Amino acid sequence: xxxxxxxxxxxxxxxxxxxxxxxxxxxxxxxxxxxxxxxxxxxxxxxxxxxxxxxxxxxxxxxxxxxxxxxxxxxxxxxxxxxxxxxxxxxxxxxxxxxxxxxxxxxxxxxxxxxxxxxxxxxxxxxxxxxxxxxxxxxxxxxxxxxxxxxxxxxxxxxxxxxxxxxxxxxxxxxxxxxxxxxxxxxxxxxxxxxxxxxxxxxxxxxxxxxxxxxxxxxxxxxxxxxxxxxxxxxxxxxxx
Amino acid sequence: xxxxxxxxxxxxxxxxxxxxxxxxxxxxxxxxxxxxxxxxxxxxxxxxxxxxxxxxxxxxxxxxxxxxxxxxxxxxxxxxxxxxxxxxxxxxxxxxxxxxxxxxxxxxxxxxxxxxxxxxxxxxxxxxxxxxxxxxxxxxxxxxxxxxxxxxxxxxxxxxxxxxxxxxxxxxxxxxxxxxxxxxxxxxxxxxxxxxxxxxxxxxxxxxxxxxxxxxxxxxxxxxxxxxxxxxxxxxxxxxx
Numbered sequence: 001x002x003x004x005x006x007x008x009x010x011x012x013x014x015x016x017x018x019x020x021x022x023x024x025x026x027x028x029x030x031x032x033x034x035x036x037x038x039x040x041x042x043x044x045x046x047x048x049x050x051x052x053x054x055x056x057x058x059x060x061x062x063x064x065x066x067x068x069x070x071x072x073x074x075x076x077x078x079x080x081x082x083x084x085x086x087x088x089x090x091x092x093x094x095x096x097x098x099x100x101x102x103x104x105x106x107x108x109x110x111x112x113x114x115x116x117x118x119x120x121x122x123x124x125x126x127x128x129x130x131x132x133x134x135x136x137x138x139x140x141x142x143x144x145x146x147x148x149x150x151x152x153x154x155x156x157x158x159x160x161x162x163x164x165x166x167x168x169x170x171x172x173x174x175x176x177x178x179x180x181x182x183x184x185x186x187x188x189x190x191x192x193x194x195x196x197x198x199x200x201x202x203x204x205x206x207x208x209x210x211x212x213x214x215x216x217x218x219x220x221x222x223x224x225x226x227x228x229x230x231x232x233x234x235x236x237x238x239x240x241x
Numbered sequence: 242x243x244x245x246x247x248x249x250x251x252x253x254x255x256x257x258x259x260x261x262x263x264x265x266x267x268x269x270x271x272x273x274x275x276x277x278x279x280x281x282x283x284x285x286x287x288x289x290x291x292x293x294x295x296x297x298x299x300x301x302x303x304x305x306x307x308x309x310x311x312x313x314x315x316x317x318x319x320x321x322x323x324x325x326x327x328x329x330x331x332x333x334x335x336x337x338x339x340x341x342x343x344x345x346x347x348x349x350x351x352x353x354x355x356x357x358x359x360x361x362x363x364x365x366x367x368x369x370x371x372x373x374x375x376x377x378x379x380x381x382x383x384x385x386x387x388x389x390x391x392x393x394x395x396x397x398x399x400x401x402x403x404x405x406x407x408x409x410x411x412x413x414x415x416x417x418x419x420x421x422x423x424x425x426x427x428x429x430x431x432x433x434x435x436x437x438x439x440x441x442x443x444x445x446x447x448x449x450x451x452x453x454x455x456x457x458x459x460x461x462x463x464x465x466x467x468x469x470x471x472x473x474x475x476x477x478x479x480x481x482x
Contacts, residue, residue, distance in 0.1 A: 060338065061307060061373070062373025062374075066302060066307045066308060067307060070307060070310060073314055073330075074331075074334055077330060077331050080327065081327070082326065082327025082328050082330075085323065086318050086322070086323025086324060087323050089318060089330070090315075090318050093311070093314060096311075097301065130303075130371065130372065131303070131371065131372040131393060131395050132371070133303075154376055
């Protein structure tokens with residue numbers, strides 16, 4: 001692969017569904033939501049209407065559990081034509097509140113990877129979402145001490161990353177973002193000239209690098225698991241002939 | 242007053258109820274909340290129970306309109322013993338949503354003060370609350386361009402300010418915080434050795450400085466209105482004999 005003469009200095013990580021479980025709790029809450037509405041409409045339809053309302057509300061609410069919970073309450077009122085009982089609605093509300101108190105479940109091996117990488121790079125968290133919710137999760141995660149920088153942003157656009165790097169005085173060439181979302185973690189960073197690693201769907205350990213033709217500078221690299229990152233970074237510095 | 246040889250460089254402002262209206266919208270929403278529950282309990286009691294629940298929920302929810310709206314929904318279910326109708330609850334939910342879409346109403350003279358001060362100082366916003374909500378308000382306020390730095394924090398403690406100043410490489414001696422809250426804007430800044438101006442309750446323009454015995458370094462200054470700030474800062478630099 002090409003080397004432009006800049007060594008990587010900053011490794012930035014997305015958090016939700018990159019370092020720890022997240023989406024699974026939303027799915028569980030949606031199941032509870034849909035079951036409370038099952039006398040009014042089919043569960044699949046209830047979830048579809050909730051999903052649509054969530055998207056509508058993002059502009060006003062932003063991301064995160066509180067936004068999602070407000071959308072659940074609103075969708076429950078809409079889906080039941082205001083007929084849902086207080087008892088049922090309290091269960092929906094409680095499902096959201098339980099998410100806020102949920103323990104952080106790191107993906108297997110996360111801490112070992114961070115410990116190893118933190119000896120060679122400055123680590124940064126870059127997470128999109130609700131400030132308080134993300135800070136609570138970071139505190140409870142037990143891994144905050146591996147990170148030099150913690151950034152909670154409301155959107156992950158090229159402009160967000162550009163300003164963030166400027167603020168820290170970091171060149172895109174020495175910056176690498178690692179995350180599960182092409183749209184938020186990978187493409188905007190590639191667009192501003194940074195490096196990006198995509199880990200699309202965390203699965204059990206699978207110690208293998210992707211084929212070389214997926215690796216190219218200015219684009220991005222796809223790994224199957226966070227556990228592959230240290231080996232990938234070693235290979236990147238000392239490419240085998 | 243004492244001068245330690247450091248000139249003021251950074252003027253930081255709280256936003257809600259310092260530069261623009263805020264608390265008034267919460268009071269209006271609480272009125273709507275209480276009126277929807279008036280068949281179940283007296284309005285004053287409904288508001289008290291809401292206030293208590295809000296405080297209980299801050300640890301989990303943080304500050305802001307979404308948190309407040311979730312507390313209204315929860316309190317409505319509690320206060321009515323789950324008997325509140327879907328139609329009534331939808332009105333409560335809508336009152337919260339309307340707050341999120343509320344236009345920003347700057348206090349009279351705010352923009353003129355910022356325009357004047359921005360020619361002599363670097364201005365910073367330091368606001369506590371929900372990241373997305375505060376960013377939306379800042380965007381809509383029309384005054385963001387006067388500020389070099391915008392900081393949204395989840396709590397305003399001495400430690401918050403200390404880290405914030407460290408991150409920007411600002412000495413407390415050259416930093417002044419202006420805000421309506423003793424607890425959040427004034428005392429924590431005074432504690433870390435910065436300067437603080439308290440504007441407790443914005444009232445109509447009243448061009449008068451407080452009596453000299455209220456002014457002392459390492460403590461804080463109280464002004465009656467933001468419009469007094471430029472004159473206070475001029476006097477501070479060139480004290481009349």
